[in-house]
Amino acid sequence: MDYGKERVVALVDMDCFYVQVEQRLNPSLKNTPCVVAQYKTWKGGGIIAVSYEARAHGVTRNMWADDAKKLCPDLQVARVRESHGKADLTHYREASVQVFEVMSRFAVLERASIDEAYMDLTAAVQQRLKSMTDQQVDPQLMKTSHVQGYPLSPLDQEGAAQDTTTDKEERRSRGLLQWLSSVSGGSGCAELQLALGAVIVEEMRAAVEQHTGYRCSAGISHNKVLAKLACGLNKPNRQTLLPLGSVPELFNSLPIGKIRNLGGKLGASITETLEVENMGELTRFSQAQLEQHFGDKTG
DNA sequence: CATTTACTGCTT
DNA sequence: AAGCAGTAA
Structure with missing residues (x-):
């Protein structure tokens, strides 16, 4: 037991690690809506990290900096260093x-x-x-x-x-x-x-x-x-x-895709094959049933 | 061109 | 060793 x-x-x-690194480098960015973006020419660059102040305005990862500026006009944009024309993540490493x-x-x-x-x-x-x-x-x-x-x-x-x-x-x-x-x-x-x-x-x-x-x-x-x-x-x-003890109640309304490694095609196939939406519903299936469908990567 | 980058496991 | 699929941030 x-x-x-x-x-x-x-x-x-x-x-928002990359943001914190840039904020330490440039303290005027602290406590402000700001993002880290890579590459500048196309639509202001792609955002790869977002401060929580900027998230409050709806700014997200994968957004173009120019689009984010429309949501948050005061947004400050820090740039990833570039070397040989490529994004260089050395600072963050x-x-x-x-x-x-x-x-x-x-x-x-x-x-x-x-x-x-x-x-x-x-x-x-x-x-x-x-x-x-x-x-x-x-x-x-x-x-x-x-x-x-x-x-x-x-x-x-x-x-x-x-x-x-x-x-x-x-x-x-x-x-x-x-x-x-x-x-x-x-x-x-x-x-x-x-x-x-x-x-x-x-x-x-x-x-x-x-x-x-x-x-x-x-x-x-x-x-x-x-x-x-x-x-x-x-x-x-x-x-x-x-x-x-808190897991059953949490799983009751937890989409399968929220679990690590189930956010993609595997999670979608589980939802489709078993016709379930939340983690809690998986308890209706035995481990043998799950293995039959998805191999021995279910625990 | 228009996500990009990195990591893992599997296959060739 | 190198390529591919899947996953995540």
Whole structure:
């Protein structure tokens, strides 16, 4: 029993990384709607990174800079360096190395891309468990952590009417406290291990910002797919714990294409073959059925 | 020309 | 080693 809970895995993803690199290089870009674009001649260049201020205006990746300017007249455009007529990403690779150097102090990393890394925190969590006197985790050590599925919906609870005016930080904090108080004490408790993993990731992210100036988001769960999914739930500059108990409700309304590697043709073939839309509906099929259709790459 | 670039797994 | 399909940012 408890299959799938034996590891603590995190995914750290830099927020609009190329934009942050350009903002550090040119501080006047900080806290502004801005993008990074490559090549200038065709429609102002193609956008490959977008600040969150610019996203609020509807600016997206893959947009031409000239088109983005129509949506956001104050948009500032940083240019990717060019060498030999080609886009040269050296600056971002060097920034990436700096980030990875800091994160490597905390755990062994698996580089997923120039701005993303997976890490297995199981051993580091076990270390902390040993050197822990009580079985409680201080919520003060989880100041940017969200727990997916918490606070529990009032409908599942008794009575109280939904409070639609609650502030985001208020909700985050309430959910965190509610979840922490529901985490039982045992040293084999998977939820306690996730909490300790989140504390480690809080420290890692703070160190990355202190030493490089770059901010990131993170997901903490029991495997890479769930960690990646969790990371995307609260961005930017936040981290999300995804306990296994919160997965069924999350999957109920989660399009299959939101899962890593199912965003393309494979996901579309699943939707078509099985006539399902959301991840939750996949539980209606046995692993043998899934393998028959899609090979042994289903877990 | 008008996404582009990078990475992974598989095949040749 | 090199090319191709698939995937993602």
